[in-house]
Structures are given as C-alpha cells and as structure tokens.
Amino acid sequence: ELKWTEVKSLSSDLKDQEVLVRGRVQAVRAVSKKMAFVVVREGLFTVQCVLMVAKEKVSEQMVKFANALSRESIVDIEGVISVPGEPIKGTSQQVEIQVRKIYCINRAISTLPINIEDAARSDAEIEEALKDGKQLVRVNQDTRLNYRVLDLRTPANQAIFHLSSEVEHEFRVFLRSEHFRGIHTPKTMGGTSEGGAAVFRFDYKGQPACLAQSPQLHKQMSISGDFRRVFEVGPVFRAEDSFTHRHLCEFTGLDVEMEIKAHYSEVMDIVDRLFVAIFDHLNENCQGELEAISRQYPFQPLKYLRKTLQLTFPEGIQMLKEAGIEVDPLGDLNTETERKLGELVRDKYDTEFYILHRYPSAIRPFYTMPCYDNASYSNSFDVFIRGEEIISGAQRIHDHEFLTKRAEACGIDVKTIATYLDSFKYGTPPHGGFGVGLERVVMLFCNLNNIRKTSQFPRDPQRLAP
Ligand code: ATP
Numbered sequence: 051e052l053k054w055t056e057v058k059s060l061s062s063d064l065k066d067q068e069v070l071v072r073g074r075v076q077a078v079r080a081v082s083k084k085m086a087f088v089v090v091r092e093g094l095f096t097v098q099c100v101l102m103v104a105k106e107k108v109s110e111q112m113v114k115f116a117n118a119l120s121r122e123s124i125v126d127i128e129g130v131i132s133v134p135g136e137p138i139k140g141t142s143q144q145v146e147i148q149v150r151k152i153y154c155i156n157r158a159i160s161t162l163p164i165n166i167e168d169a170a171r172s173d174a175e176i177e178e179a180l181k182d183g184k185q186l187v188r189v190n191q192d193t194r195l196n197y198r199v200l201d202l203r204t205p206a207n208q209a210i211f212h213l214s215s216e217v218e219h220e221f222r223v224f225l226r227s228e229h230f231r232g233i234h235t236p237k238t239m240g241g242t243s244e245g246g247a248a249v250f251r252f253d254y255k256g257q258p259a260c261l262a263q264s265p266q267l268h269k270q271m272s273i274s275g276d277f278r279r280v281f282e283v284g285p286v287f288r289a290e291d292s293f294t295h296r297h298l299c300e301f302t303g304l305d306v307e308m309e310i311k312a313h314y315s316e317v318m319d320i321v322d323r324l325f326v327a328i329f330d331h332l333n334e335n336c337q338g339e340l341e342a343i344s345r346q347y348p349f350q351p352l353k354y355l356r357k358t359l360q361l362t363f364p365e366g367i368q369m370l371k372e373a374g375i376e377v378d379p380l381g382d383l384n385t386e387t388e389r390k391l392g393e394l395v396r397d398k399y400d401t402e403f404y405i406l407h408r409y410p411s412a413i414r415p416f417y418t419m420p421c422y423d424n425a426s427y428s429n430s431f432d433v434f435i436r437g438e439e440i441i442s443g444a445q446r447i448h449d450h451e452f453l454t455k456r457a458e459a460c461g462i463d464v465k466t467i468a469t470y471l472d473s474f475k476y477g478t479p480p481h482g483g484f485g486v487g488l489e490r491v492v493m494l495f496c497n498l499n500n501i502r503k504t505s506q507f508p509r510d511p512q513r514l515a516p
C-alpha cells in the first residue's frame with residue numbers, strides 16, 4: 051500500500067522511493083509518442099512528472115492519455131522519485147516523479163474562463179513581456195471574482211487565505227491565554243447597533259428586523275452577564291452604498307469586550323500585545339506565504355514597534371498642522387488625512403502601526419464614554435496600518451440613564467434597543483472593547499490595494515454571487 055505524499059514534501063530525501071500524489075494538471079508538454087511531461091500542482095507547490103515508454107512499464111497508450119489531459123483536471127500519480135542533474139525550471143520542487151500510473155479523478159473542461167498561470171502573473175511581469183513585444187493576458191478583477199474558484203487557486207490567493215486563517219487563529223490563541231471567553235451573538239436584531247444608514251433591513255416573521263452591524267450591544271450585555279472578558283469571530287453586515295477599496299457589505303469581525311478596572315488604556319494594552327503577537331506570528335511562521343504574495347503583489351514588510359505607539363487625537367491634529375494640513379480639531383479625519391498622518395507617523399516614529407486615541411465625542415457612536423476631564427473628547431481609539439483604519443474601540447457608558455440620554459441625543463429610536471438599555475439597570479462594571487475587520491488586517495499587512503482580494507467571496511454593493 052502506497053502512502054499519500056504531499057507535493058510540498060517531495061525532495062531528494064525521497065530519491066528512488068515510490069510515492070502517490072494527488073494534484074491538478076498545471077501543464078502538459080508532449081515530447082513524442084514515447085514521452086510526455088505533466089506538471090502537477092498542489093496548493094503553492096508544483097512537481098514535474100515524467101512519462102517515458104519502456105521506463106516504469108509506461109505504454110504508448112499512457113503517454114497518449116497524459117497528452118490529452120486538460121489543465122486543472124485532478125489526477126492521482128504513482129511513481130518513483132528521481133533527482134535530475136540540472137535544476138528544474140518552472141516547478142517549485144527540485145525532483146521529478148517517474149510515472150508508473152496516472153489516473154484522472156475529475157476532468158476539467160478544456161476551455162477555462164481563467165488560465166491559472168495568467169491569473170498568477172504580477173503587473174511587472176506583464177509590463178516586461180510587453181516591452182519584449184509579447185502580449186500576456188491580464189485577468190481583470192471582475193473576471194477573477196466571477197470565476198473565483200479558479201482565481202483562488204493562484205499561489206498568491208492560496209497564501210492570502212492561509213494568512214487570514216492564521217490571523218484568526220492567533221487572535222483566539224492570544225485572547226484565550228489572557229482568559230477571554232469565545233462567544234456567539236445573534237446576527238438578527240430588532241434595532242441597529244451602530245445607528246446610521248448602513249443597515250440591511252428585513253422582515254422577521256412580521257417584525258421589522260436588521261442584520262447585525264456589529265456584535266456591539268450583545269458583547270456589552272455579555273459583560274452585564276458577568277462574562278468579564280469575551281471575544282467573537284463572526285460575520286458583520288453593512289449596507290454600504292458606495293464602492294470603495296476598503297468597504298464590504300459583509301465582512302468578518304474580530305470583536306473584543308472586557309471589564310476595565312481603572313482606565314481605557316487597559317483595552318489599548320490588549321490591542322498592543324495582541325497585534326504584536328499576530329504580526330510576529332505571520333513573520334515567523336508564514337515566510338513561504340509572504341513570498342508567494344510578494345511575487346504577485348510586491349510589498350515591503352510592515353514596520354511595527356515592540357511596544358505600539360499611542361498618540362492622542364489632538365497630537366495627531368498638531369502633526370498634520372505642522373505639515374501644513376488644517377483639519378477641524380473636533381471633526382473626523384477623512385481617508386486622505388488619515389493616510390497623510392500615517393506617513394507623518396512613519397517618518398517620525400518609524401512605525402506603520404499605531405493607535406490614535408481620545409477622539410472627539412461628536413464623531414463617535416452613542417455608547418462611547420466621554421473623557422472625565424473634558425466631555426468634548428472620548429475614551430476611544432482607532433488603530434491604523436499604513437495609514438488606514440483596521441480597528442475602532444472605546445470604553446462604554448455603563449450608566450443606564452446617561453446611556454439612554456446619549457442614544458436619544460444621537461437620534462436613535464430607543465424603543466428598538468430597549469432590552470440593551472435596560473440591561474444597564476441591573477449593575478454593569480466599567481468596560482470597553484474593540485472591533486477589528488479581518489479582511490482589512492490582511493489587506494494592509496500585505497499592502498494590497500483592494501479589500502476584495504482578502505475576502506474569499508466578497509459582497510459589495512453590486513456583488514451577491516458567487
Ligand atoms: P468605521 O465603520 O469604523 O467608521 P470606516 O473605515 O468606514 O470604518 P469611517 O469612520 O466610516 O471609517 O470613515 C472614515 C473616513 O473615511 C470618513 O471620514 C470618510 O472620509 C471616509 N469614508 C468612509 N466611508 C467612505 C465611503 N463609503 N466612500 C469614501 N470615503 C469614505
């Protein structure tokens with residue numbers, strides 16, 4: 051009985067041994083009636099399989115069969131590992147399989163809407179070919195997303211979604227080690243949690259309902275339920291109506307909520323240590339993936355400090371002012387000023403990851419705790435990677451009357467969130483937390499230009515399929 055071997059572990063250590071691998075046909079090269087090469091791909095890895103009549107009992111029939119294999123078909127290959135004298139061009143593995151048997155497990159149609167080798171090219175490679183007078187196919191984003199299962203097979207995409215899974219895993223590992231408990235909150239609600247327009251409404255058996263814009267209300271109620279420290283990984287729905295590079299209508303939220311003993315800096319301290327752990331993990335354990343992404347989408351490694359830089363909002367405004375950019379000191383930063391501040395911070399502090407805290411109260415959600423010393427500011431923060439927001443967080447108001455007043459002042463119909471507001475009548479400790487957009491973390495860590503690249507099946511204002 052032959053054991054399955056992964057393509058990635060095929061090396062000269064296995065010389066002369068028999069192996070059994072499963073993969074996809076990446077390319078077939080017919081040499082003659084008596085010889086053919088089949089490049090087989092499994093994830094990020096490829097290996098050259100050689101069929102030669104007279105060797106390993108290969109028949110002309112088998113060579114003919116191999117020559118007729120369509121790209122992307124699934125094949126099982128039995129054979130013996132050999133090590134050629136010269137380096138093998140175009141495959142990741144530096145050994146060959148001398149094929150004994152080849153089975154086609156599932157045949158792909160012969161005209162595919164996307165050729166994986168085209169989809170895997172970098173812009174630079176395409177430009178380079180143009181200079182040599184060669185035309186290479188450029189696969190545009192809509193084609194990629196329409197035929198996403200094919201597009202997902204490129205090395206860069208295999209690597210992107212590996213990183214995404216690692217970020218989520220490290221999020222859980224770190225928080226569990228800090229005694230946070232994983233929870234699940236409802237995604238159907240009678241009211242909105244973030245207020246505003248960006249909400250999907252639907253009919254819940256005759257009652258007006260919304261898809262959850264965040265786990266905000268229920269994660270806070272978990273604190274009222276004495277869960278003390280909680281986290282959730284789950285879908286978040288936002289009925290965004292504009293088309294941007296960083297907004298999806300459905301994304302994966304990584305949410306945290308915790309009791310605060312004395313100061314909202316306790317929450318920022320978790321952000322600091324959590325993200326240093328996540329970034330370290332990616333850099334230490336995902337080298338192959340980072341290289342695969344870089345080959346198609348070149349980027350510089352993220353600059354971050356061992357202890358995350360914290361700046362106050364007024365300090366940020368001052369830095370912009372000194373650079374000649376006047377912004378409203380009690381207003382919000384826009385995409386452009388956020389990015390500019392990111393550049394100023396990078397140049398001054400040598401970091402592309404930082405926390406901006408003490409935001410003006412007027413631009414934060416109703417549940418945000420104002421600063422004790424000056425109510426125009428709040429115990430809140432945003433966190434940025436390369437000048438773009440990945441996290442919002444804050445200490446929350448835990449006094450029932452004050453919270454209700456703030457909700458009313460923000461124009462929220464308090465009837466729709468009555469059970470949430472009421473829960474603060476029964477005693478709730480001071481608490482705070484934050485929400486992270488998973489797709490944004492991966493996008494910005496790798497300096498990708500569009501959030502659709504880090505969502506497996508993105509949902510935007512126009513796209514509801516696949
Ligand atoms: P959050 O949901 O935390 O607010 P966000 O990244 O959408 O995340 P916003 O506070 O909504 O952040 O927006 C920050 C800035 O980004 C806004 O001041 C605005 O200038 C810009 N912005 C937000 N949404 C859009 C959009 N749909 N199109 C263009 N710019 C936008």
Ligand code: AMO
Pocket residue numbers: 244263264265266288290296297298299300301303305306439440441442443444483484485486487488489490501
């Ligand atoms: P906020 O609305 O800032 O805060 O959302 C938190 C984080 O979620 C991500 N995000 C998005 N990602 C993709 N597409 C979108 N349309 C989108 N909107 C937001 C961002 C953002 O930083 N309840 C608060 C969090 C808290 O205070 O705990 C909240 O939802 O990365």
